[in-house]
Amino acid sequence: MTISVQSSILQSAQRAFAFGSPILELDSISLRFGGVQALTNISFNVLEHEIRAIIGPNGAGKSSMLNVINGIYVPQEGSITFRGERLSEMAPTHAARLGIARTFQNIALFRGMSVLDNIMAGRNLHMHASFVEVALQLPRARREEAENRAAVEEIIEFLEIEHIRKTPVARLPYGLQKRVELGRALAAEPTILLLDEPMAGMNIEEKQDMCRFILDVNDHYGTTIVLIEHDMGVVMDISDRVVVLDYGKKIGDGTPDEVRSDQNVIDAYLGVPH
Amino acid sequence: MPDFWFFLEVLVGGLLSGTMYALVALGFVLIYKASSVFNFAQGAMVFFAVLSFVGFMELGLPFWAALPVTVGLMILVGMGTERFVLRPLVNQSEDTLLMATIGLAFVIEGVAQLAWGVDVRRLDLGIRDEPINWVMDKTGMLVSQLDVTAAAVAGIMVAALALLFSHTKVGRGLRAVADDHAAALSIGIPLKHIWMLVWATAGVVALVAGMLWGARSGVQFALVWVALKALPVLIIGGFTSVPGVILAGLIVGAVEKIGEVFIGPFFGGGIEGWAPYMLAVLFLLIRPEGLFGEKIIRRV
Numbered sequence: 392m393t394i395s396v397q398s399s400i401l402q403s404a405q406r407a408f409a410f411g412s413p414i415l416e417l418d419s420i421s422l423r424f425g426g427v428q429a430l431t432n433i434s435f436n437v438l439e440h441e442i443r444a445i446i447g448p449n450g451a452g453k454s455s456m457l458n459v460i461n462g463i464y465v466p467q468e469g470s471i472t473f474r475g476e477r478l479s480e481m482a483p484t485h486a487a488r489l490g491i492a493r494t495f496q497n498i499a500l501f502r503g504m505s506v507l508d509n510i511m512a513g514r515n516l517h518m519h520a521s522f523v524e525v526a527l528q529l530p531r532a533r534r535e536e537a538e539n540r541a542a543v544e545e546i547i548e549f550l551e552i553e554h555i556r557k558t559p560v561a562r563l564p565y566g567l568q569k570r571v572e573l574g575r576a577l578a579a580e581p582t583i584l585l586l587d588e589p590m591a592g593m594n595i596e597e598k599q600d601m602c603r604f605i606l607d608v609n610d611h612y613g614t615t616i617v618l619i620e621h622d623m624g625v626v627m628d629i630s631d632r633v634v635v636l637d638y639g640k641k642i643g644d645g646t647p648d649e650v651r652s653d654q655n656v657i658d659a660y661l662g663v664p665h
Numbered sequence: 666m667p668d669f670w671f672f673l674e675v676l677v678g679g680l681l682s683g684t685m686y687a688l689v690a691l692g693f694v695l696i697y698k699a700s701s702v703f704n705f706a707q708g709a710m711v712f713f714a715v716l717s718f719v720g721f722m723e724l725g726l727p728f729w730a731a732l733p734v735t736v737g738l739m740i741l742v743g744m745g746t747e748r749f750v751l752r753p754l755v756n757q758s759e760d761t762l763l764m765a766t767i768g769l770a771f772v773i774e775g776v777a778q779l780a781w782g783v784d785v786r787r788l789d790l791g792i793r794d795e796p797i798n799w800v801m802d803k804t805g806m807l808v809s810q811l812d813v814t815a816a817a818v819a820g821i822m823v824a825a826l827a828l829l830f831s832h833t834k835v836g837r838g839l840r841a842v843a844d845d846h847a848a849a850l851s852i853g854i855p856l857k858h859i860w861m862l863v864w865a866t867a868g869v870v871a872l873v874a875g876m877l878w879g880a881r882s883g884v885q886f887a888l889v890w891v892a893l894k895a896l897p898v899l900i901i902g903g904f905t906s907v908p909g910v911i912l913a914g915l916i917v918g919a920v921e922k923i924g925e926v927f928i929g930p931f932f933g934g935g936i937e938g939w940a941p942y943m944l945a946v947l948f949l950l951i952r953p954e955g956l957f958g959e960k961i962i963r964r965v
Contacts, residue, residue, distance in 0.1 A: 515834065
């Protein structure tokens with residue numbers, strides 16, 4: 392079960408970016424859908440440059456949590472503070488502008504477009520030419536296109552997907568699609584990267600690759616990463632701190648070792664005799 | 666006149682009218698690309714646009730003033746459509762959106778006639794629908810000035826939009842929105858702006874198409890049916906491809922005219938009306954995604 396991918400990197404503490412102050416703070420978040428209580432009174436924070444995991448059994452509210460951070464869901468109670476600024480209501484485009492990028496549990500790529508165009512689309516917020524400038528191909532629009540193309544090429548190289556640059560994403564195998572989606576999120580040069588089950592449905596090699604890329608992103612760009620994962624082994628290997636949810640409540644929070652030995656967490660995952 | 670020149674005359678006539686079909690089809694492609702909706706109201710928009718243009722001129726506005734005013738009006742119509750028809754239907758199925766555009770078509774047709782009346786009007790663009798003299802002198806072919814001008818305008822418009830929507834920020838935004846709303850939002854592409862942009866652009870395209878068709882066959886309710894001519898063009902070219910509709914428009918125009926003149930007599934004539942649809946059916950059987958449409962990929 393355990394994948395030991397460069398876990399030595401973490402243990403040796405040779406991280407390029409030291410943890411900073413809390414960049415994202417969630418305070419007493421509660422989210423309901425009608426009569427269904429999806430999240431109850433959840434608080435935790437994310438430090439700058441850390442890899443923070445949210446784990447929990449099926450239906451624990453992990454994806455809801457991510458969607459709250461991303462602004463897709465607006466919680467009925469609680470507050471989100473991002474870089475010291477309290478956000479009352481956050482829409483997804485607003486979150487994107489603040490520097491929060493994400494991937495989706497079920498791949499949400501632009502299927503008809505090539506890998507290159509998908510990742511270029513991720514640069515959207517870095518391109519400022521107006522409709523008219525683009526339409527007339529004025530100098531700024533052309534310069535911007537070239538500059539952003541260079542940035543995208545760097546990401547393509549970083550993720551080792553040069554060979555599929557021009558391939559429509561719908562034709563790619565699952566593991567590569569996930570990687571392209573990571574690339575699109577990275578293209579925005581986010582402050583925080585939210586990954587919704589980045590390794591779901593992957594085989595062992597694909598998982599190892601993905602782990603390596605997540606660690607590399609964190610190490611190379613200093614991006615703060617919040618990830619949801621099912622696979623305990625993976626989570627424990629790559630994350631710095633872990634939040635454990637069960638039935639919409641927080642039942643654990645700490646380093647992987649702390650969480651692993653927490654009785655509540657063990658009970659939630661393995662079940663308790665009644 | 667030798668047969669060759671006659672054939673060429675028919676072919677050129679067909680190609681020229683084909684560019685005008687392409688122009689109408691372009692309005693559909695724009696909206697389909699951005700929202701995966703077959704916009705039933707496109708024909709109504711063509712009618713509304715040119716009727717308003719003629720209406721403004723009747724009110725005393727000169728040509729050069731009526732044009733920007735109508736462009737502005739069509740942009741407003743586009744934005745209004747986004748705000749009041751599409752935005753309330755975000756995340757609904759494509760069928761729902763299609764039904765909404767059918768309703769929209771009735772509203773636009775009704776409003777157009779309510780505002781401007783139901784009379785057939787003449788639109789004089791100052792270009793006569795007469796053969797170009799020197800072409801006639803040189804080759805004996807009858808090629809209409811209006812057709813050539815219309816084709817040139819349509820060609821420029823199509824080329825500009827093809828460029829805009831290929832590999833540019835706007836083009837990617839458009840396709841991104843069409844493919845996945847949530848993902849587009851997550852990278853900061855504002856759904857609303859893209860839709861407004863697209864509907865406004867489609868409105869302006871409708872105006873140009875309406876002016877060209879109106880100049881040829883009068884500004885009247887029948888312009889609504891011009892949109893039907895665009896259907897085989899769309900099927901042959903592919904619903905999502907701008908270059909596709911250009912080529913398909915030319916093919917449809919040529920097939921129509923050549924069919925009518927050279928094959929028509931065997932059927933007692935009148936095949937112009939249905940030959941393009943036959944071709945479209947053939948395409949549906951052999952290449953359902955069209956010439957340049959996105960390949961339908963199914964993973965098993």
